[in-house]
Amino acid sequence: MSAALIPAKPEDLMVIRTITPNITTFSAPFSRYGKLRIGGRGTLVRLSSGALAVFSPIALTEDTKAKVSDLGGQVGYIVALDFEHHIFVSEWAKQYPAAKIIGPEGLEDKRRGQRDDPKIGDEKFDILFTKENKRELGISREFDADFDFEYVDGHANLELVFFYKPDRVLIEADLMFNLPATEQYSKAPHEDRKLAELADSLFQAVQSTEGDAKWMKRFNWYLASKDRDSLNKSIQLIDSWDFTTLIPCHGDVLEGNGKEVFRKVFKWHLEAKI
Helix, strand or coil: CHHHCCCCCHHHHCEEEEEECCEEEEEECCEECCCEECCEEEEEEECCCCCEEEECCCCCCHHHHHHHHHCCCCEEEEECCCCCCCCCHHHHHHHCCCCEEEEECCHHHHHHCCCCCCCCCCCCCCEEECCCCCCCCCCCHHHHHHEEEEEECCECCCEEEEEEHHHCEEECCCCCCECCCCCCCCCCCHHHHCCCCHHHHHHHHHCCCCCCCHHHHHHHHHHCECCHHHHHHHHHHHHCCCCCEEECCCECCECCCHHHHHHHHCHHHHHCCC
16 A cells, blocks of 8 residues: 555655746655655646646645645646656646646556555546657647657656756656655654665665766666666667756755766666667
C-alpha cells in the first residue's frame, strides 16, 4: 500500500519553494520500500498561456492548493513522470477534473491492478507515450510551445523528461537522483533524518552526484538501462537542450549547474556511439 511509503501528515513536513516565478516545488520525505530515504518532489509549472502543469504530483494539502491558486488555479495537465510516480494522480484529478492526465505506456494497466490501494483510482489517461509514438506525439499547442520532452523508453522505469524552455529547467523523476534528500527531509524529526540501515547508506552513496559519480554511472549503465542503445539516444537528445537547472524527484535541486552535473553522471551514455 502506498500509505506505508509517505508521511501520515505531509502538510507538516512539506517544503514549498519558488524556483522561478513560474515554477514551484513541493518537497517531502519519502522512503522507497519503507527503507530507502530518497525523498519525493512534485513540480508545478505555469505555462506562458497561464495554464498549470504538475509533474509527479505530491500530496494535495491545503498549502499545496493555496499555491496552485496563487499561480492562477488553472491546472490543465497532470503528469506521471514514470511507471512509479503516480500515487497522487487520482487526488489531483478529482480536485482538477478538467486536467489532462499524461503518463508512459503500461501505467494505466498497472493502476488497474492496484485498485485495493485507496489512493489509486480508475482515471483514464488522456495521453500515453509509447516507443512507437514518441517522436510524433504532441500534448497541446500551448504545452508544446513551452516544453520539449522525451519518453526514455530505454530506462527501466519508462521515464518522461520535460524541458521548460522559458526558464531553462529540466524536470525528471528517476532518470537521475541527487542524494542525500536534504531539502526533502529538512522538516522531518531528527531521528527520521538519520540513515536507517546499511542498505539506506549504500543507496545514498550510489545515488550521489559528488566527485566523479562513479557509482551512479555504473548504476545507470548496468542496472537502469533496459535498452541501452535507446537510453543512449534519449540521453544525447536531452543533452541537446539548453537547461541550467535540473529538478529531480529524489534529492536536491541542481540550480545553475544542472547541465554540468547531468553530463558528468551520463558521461558514458553521451560518449557511446549510436
